[in-house]
Amino acid sequence: xxxxxxxxxxxxxxxxGFDVTKPKETKRKHLGIENTKFRIEKICNxxxxxxxxxxxxxxxxxxxxxxx
Numbered sequence: 001x002x003x004x005x006x007x008x009x010x011x012x013x014x015x016x017g018f019d020v021t022k023p024k025e026t027k028r029k030h031l032g033i034e035n036t037k038f039r040i041e042k043i044c045n046x047x048x049x050x051x052x053x054x055x056x057x058x059x060x061x062x063x064x065x066x067x068x
Contacts, residue, residue, distance in 0.1 A: 007066050014057040020050055040064065 001008050037048040046064030 002066055005066050007064050009062040009064075010059065012057065012059045017052040017054045017056050017058050019054055020052050 033050060037050075040046045040048045040062055044064040046062060048063075049061045050058065051061075052058040
């Protein structure tokens with residue numbers, strides 16, 4: 001949606017969720033969330049917030065200026 005000169009993108013699921021304070025233990029390096037957040041902040045002058053609850057799901061909210 002767009003409001004007050006900003007575009008808001010929200011993605012939700014009701015999956016297994018994850019602890020956002022604890023890095024995933026794996027041998028592979030996962031940079032998806034960090035890379036996406038970096039690009040939204042630096043390229044789009046926006047923000048990305050991730051809220052997740054274990055066994056309850058995840059929500060990602062991206063906000064960028066609409067004139068970007």
